[in-house]
Ligand SMILES: Nc1nc2c(ncn2[C@@H]2O[C@H](COP(=O)(O)OP(=O)(O)OP(=O)(O)O)[C@@H](O)[C@H]2O)c(=O)[nH]1
Ligand SMILES: [K+]
């Protein structure tokens with residue numbers, strides 16, 4: 001090992017104390033060059049109590065020795081207090097904890113080190129500078145630590161995605177879903193399916209090769225058929241998840257819609273706890289769609305405030321209404337808002353008939369929460385006057401009366417749309433997963449069609465199905481997919 005470390009740290013002309021000591025340990029044996037060692041700040045930027053800088057690659061050990069001016073590496077995986085110094089000038093830089101993770105028992109599978117230093121910008125940049133001055137070390141690119149973990153078989157592709165999602169998770173439910181994926185449940189499920197498919201394919205191929213010799217057991221083909229049918233059913237059942245995992249990952253679309261002046265912009269401001277949209281007594285104030293991402297009871301919601309739905313001669317407002325209709329068509333949940341004192345008006349009635357009434361032409365399978373706003377303007381103890389209404393909630397954006405109940409109902413709707421990430425089989429969290437599972441199912445369907453006509457063709461379909469599962473877990477890795485996934489990672493991860 002010392003030979004390899006020395007190769008990375010010491011060029012032939014290098015004669016620092018570190019290199020001399022490494023050469024001594026390498027006992028003069030020839031030194032070979034290996035893969036670059038990367039380093040980066042892995043904790044957040046800016047002033048903080050502790051900053052974590054890590055390295056991965058064969059020169060991690062020499063980097064620790066160089067920065068600690070020490071003859072021996074710390075005990076593996078034991079936090080050890082050391083004075084850090086510049087390996088060139090020997091100037092002290094900081095006192096910090098060093099963690100040494102010899103490969104393969106590390107996050108990336110390579111030799112890794114962590115320097116826990118004081119989180120001041122000058123300390124961090126001095127330590128990064130010192131690492132950069134050691135030959136064989138270079139700054140890491142975004143996601144490069146994780147990429148090495150994947151390439152060294154430490155994480156499957158779905159686990160990598162789970163890790164990325166965990167870092168980006170902003171709500172409790174997202175965190176739970178990401179953690180489950182990081183723990184490998186989705187990958188294991190796919191691997192299990194892949195193994196079933198491999199067994200079925202092996203039997204089919206054996207049948208093709210040996211059936212004429214009569215060496216093959218009875219009923220092999222029937223067994224393959226049953227297995228493939230069962231697998232296809234399992235995959236189809238898994239695809240019937242109403243995209244809950246994807247919604248939870250990216251946030252559910254909650255569209256606030258209603259007639260002009262119902263208080264839609266007041267509501268998005270109230271739910272966001274900041275003035276994201278302009279509120280005014282003038283009907284037709286909002287034209288562009290205004291978005292705000294919020295956490296409601298642990299679920300991520302992307303709120304959209306839209307233009308009031310009404311006929312207007314104003315061309316700009318007409319465009320706003322068109323955009324509002326577009327948004328409504330994409331909504332997972334519609335927060336339908338009416339002015340409680342204006343229910344009998346033509347615009348309120350029209351909105352109730354076209355958007356709110358269940359089963360109406362524009363409401364296939366969409367969830368609607370009807371809220372009557374401006375309850376503070378109703379005479380004390382009076383119910384709103386107007387047409388018979390479906391179930392609804394009363395709210396005042398002005399006094400915030402009724403807000404708790406609106407939030408509770410919204411959370412219930414979000415839970416239905418996003419699902420509970422902790423129960424049931426692991427969900428598909430990306431369009432990519434769905435695409436490969438769907439393609440796998442299609443190949444299994446084609447197997448059933450070609451099986452009676454051409455066994456070789458049927459076997460080819462099973463191979464195609466297995467390739468799709470391989471793409472899902474990254475075993476059959478397409479570089480372009482990997483690039484897209486790792487691009488989402490930050491430097492230091
Ligand atoms: N009394 C009372 N007034 C409210 C309430 N909510 C909103 N308003 C007022 O109603 C008016 C319209 O509010 P907005 O939030 O701009 O309504 P909007 O639905 O976004 O209006 P448009 O964008 O023009 O369609 C403003 O003057 C608000 O202050 C409420 O709960 N009670
Ligand atoms: K308004």
Ligand SMILES: [Mg+2]
Pocket residue numbers: 264265266277278279285286305306308
């Ligand atoms: Mg508005």
